[in-house]
Amino acid sequence: MVDIIPLFVLIPLGAAFVCLLAKKKLPAAAPTVSLASALALLAMAVACHVEGASGASIAGAWSLELHGGVAFIPGIALVLDGLSAIFLLLVALVSSVVIVFGLRYMDSYDGRPLYYALLNLLIAGMNGAVLAGDLFNLYVFIEIASIASYALVAFGTGGHEIEAAFKYLMLGAVASASILIGVGILYASTGLLNMADIGAMVAAGNVSEGALLAAAALFLGGLGLKAAMMPFHAWLPDAHPSAPAPISAMLSGLLIKTLGIYALVRILYVVIGMDGPLGGSLQTILLVLGCVSMLGGVLLGLGQTDFKRLLAYHSISQMGFVLVALGANTWLGVAAGLFHAVNHALFKGALFLSAGSIERITGTRDLSKMGGLAKVAPMTAVGTAGAALSIAGVPPFNGFWSKLLILIALFQAGLPVVAAAAAITAVLTLVCFTKVQRKALFGKLPDRLATAKDVPLSMSMPVLLLALLCLLGGLMWPLGLDDVIGDAAAAVRTDAETNDAPASYRKLVHDLGRKP
């Protein structure tokens, strides 16, 4: 399996170039190549899981050696463990669905090859970030994905799209700068970039506490901005709704998790160490900012009638759930947080896509001007309702299970106040999405929509598929879903009292170094 690891980055990168090269001569090539690349990634990601399930664990590392001989001379180390694998699968799955949805949805936009090129670049950046074994490459891949996303937000080239992209770019630049400075500080004080090696030095107590502290703060700020953690969230409610619907789904469903949550988990647990001297205060920060994000996001969502903006605020709120779960700093907490991140990708992806469909059907994003869509657009309505019930945490949909696990993890970690905040947020989310269903799907159909028709199958099926996955995600516990999530969490936080997962990550990377 190890040999295919670089393909996760190379395939979408190659596809991006093909899309650009064929822009003039063969514009129809772009969607085909993109879809083929996404499906290939999906097959590879599934293969990794199947392999991992039959072997000991999903693991592998690969390094490009420029100078031969000893590893870890300038090169690109890519490491695949359980945590990376689940994100690879998620990226491949959601991006495939999104590309299918976009086949017809993007008809109304010009420059489609460019859209596909940027989309592939976005995928390459996310896959790279998830696989990167050293801090600098992590930063580079984050930048690749971010720059693609700035351009995609502005893709409509209308006034507010440009404005949103500009704000996103400005704040994104602050995030990039603080991540880069953080990387620099760690490099200056250790002389190393490889995450496993820095983690080993930190664990051995060989890094000055000041440097570690500054780096932690800068990473929290920079990656927190990518993860839309309050108070670093302000770009998101503008950027996510302004992008074309498939891109909104990519940004809200994937980008904030791969660049934000994944990187935060990896750096906090493996490099800086949640059990180290800073662990306690890092935990407090995650919990407090998580609670602020949860409650602030859901309150702002309640006040919205613009469907896509409402969804964007709920992304902040749902990321808050993930952050408090990570803040519990237990295996169950990390597992619940990752599970919720996966679930959020599915239902929020479905919701943003259906927001695009509904905008296409009704010509508006204003919920107060809709109604009764279940009558004229049954397929879209079923998909939307399923995803809405899922984010609202109604059993048997997946959102219920991850919220339940988060509650249990918080209570077990002795954090009843945070658990109460999570419970209140869950109720408010339910109220908000009941409002959405009532206003958009049920009730009276406005007269002007009496002749409206459902979107084509290539747009309604992706939404339905994601909603179905939400349902299956809730029902699949007997089929070993807990093992998949549990393995991913155990890659950074084991069940044991003292966490030996970072040590096994280091061992995984060092075994790569000794490879002949």
Next chain:
Amino acid sequence: MDNLLLPIVIPGAVGLLVLFLPARMRALHLLLGIGGALATFGAGALLIDTRGAVSWPWMDLGGLQLDFALKMDAFSSWAVAFTGLMAVLTAAYGAGWFRGKGGAPGRYYAWLLLATAGACGVLLADNLLLLVLFWELVTLMLFLLAATGREEGAPGAAKAFGVLGLGDMALLVGVVLIGLDRTWSISELAASPLIADQASYVLMYVLLLVAAMAKAGAMPLHSWIPTMATGTHASVMAFLPGAVDKILGIYLLARISLDWFVPGDGLRLAVMTIGALTILGAVFMAMIQHDLRRLLSFHAVSQVGYMLLGIGTGTIIGVVGGLFHMLNNAIYKACLFLGAGSIERETGTMDLGRLGGLVRVMPLTFGAMFVAALAISGIPPLNGFASKWLIYEACVAAEMPLFLIAALFGSALTLASFVKVLHSVFWGPKPTEMDGVREGGGGIGMPLAMVTLAGLCILLGVFAAWPLDNYIGPAVGLEAGGAVTGAATLEGNPAAWSDVDGTEPVDRPYPLGTLEPLLLTGLLAVGVLVLLLLAHAGQMRMRRVRPVFVGGQPFDRDENRFPGTEFYRTVQDLPAVGPALRLGASGQLDPYEAAQRAGTPAVRVLRRLHSGLVRDYLFWCLLGIAVVIAVLIGS
């Protein structure tokens, strides 16, 4: 023991099947819907004497243990069968409702059957989390039934889901706390109930109490029922808020008060107080309503108060009375809602000011609603009287005269309110717009369901000893003949079932106070007979028939009516009651709207903070990083 699956699997499977059948196959939908409900009832009835448990492991993850564990005991057995019966009647009624009308019966039957499956699941679950799953399934089906039924139903459906969502979350948190503290298995929990004397156990009890109150619709968490009533099919109202949600809410209340916890006197007093306030508050609200369905929904709330009051006393007679009242309420309340549905189907209105004089044209509906109205008002010998009598006696035995007065007064006001309903709908001159109204447009299903329910009102009243001895008594550990086994948490009531020193059982037909329904019925029958004879003898020769005229003018049916809507308007001028009613009517006391009012300023402040200026957002980012650094240095 796999038989225990039947009451869940049958309606669940048939419901899913109906959901995925093509919409054109209407006849098949009806057939499967009614057949599925019948099969569920049949399974419940056959299993009524089965006792046992069965369990399959499902999920065991980080302290959370979810088994598919079911258990049938003396309480759940009759509750399951009764839920099945309500499903059958609602399904039969629905067949009439959809006859000759558009609208897809498929989804109605699918949601109905899935709700039945969920309700049976709650009653059978032997794992706390499994109970939550089924519990929330019923909530979801309530939402879907209301939201997909009629266009006007959407706002009420959303509010119902919101309020019930709060209750469901309280249940979930409470269950998680119990599970992490003690056990996830209900049997194990019942084997060693939690003594609610320390704060954490009181908190768990209160959380579960909130869930039960929201589901059953006790004040102040009742507000979803009246809102939902204004826009939802009568049969949906009859089935869920009228019957099944009451069963589930009171089932949970009884379980937590008897089996899972030993609540202290303070908690019991709180439950009783909520009960008494619910009885009075809701009945006053009902008196001033103009919309029949909305009026009935306030009575549905009011009746929950009796159940809370009875169970809150913590005496055997009170608990038995509360559970019996839950059963009786489901019967007469469903009958009333179904009757309202028939009236709406034939007349097209629920406005009490426009209805009138339907007694001759809708005799079956009138008969059924008349019996049910007497039953809900606690008139002997109907079932409502029997259960209320037990609750009255429980109040006496618990030496709580204030609660007794509240319960009696509530009954009197209920009667007054139904006098208004009967007058407005059935009696008085018939307005001309009601001229074409006929009964029976929906075929046999609708009257059949109503008459069956009215018949049950009479049977369960006259032969009240039968369910009390065989089903409800055993549910709290009371065996026929007076021996008490189990129910260790219940205070015995010596005055009710043994002589003064509490040792020797008294010889009564059943050890539940002084209620003698058969004797009572006999005496009543004799009295009524005598009265009829006297009236007949006195009026025999005084009958004359003349056309009515008013002030020398021919009688105008529309001009000279006095609809019942004005009957109790003066209630609003009473001191204390009047202002409270106005507060209630304006939604000030509704927690859903109160939360909305409280939350709006917070949302506004948050929105104002989001100025859209990059300058401000950059400042937040830098401030955030500074705070993070400060916290990290501080440690």
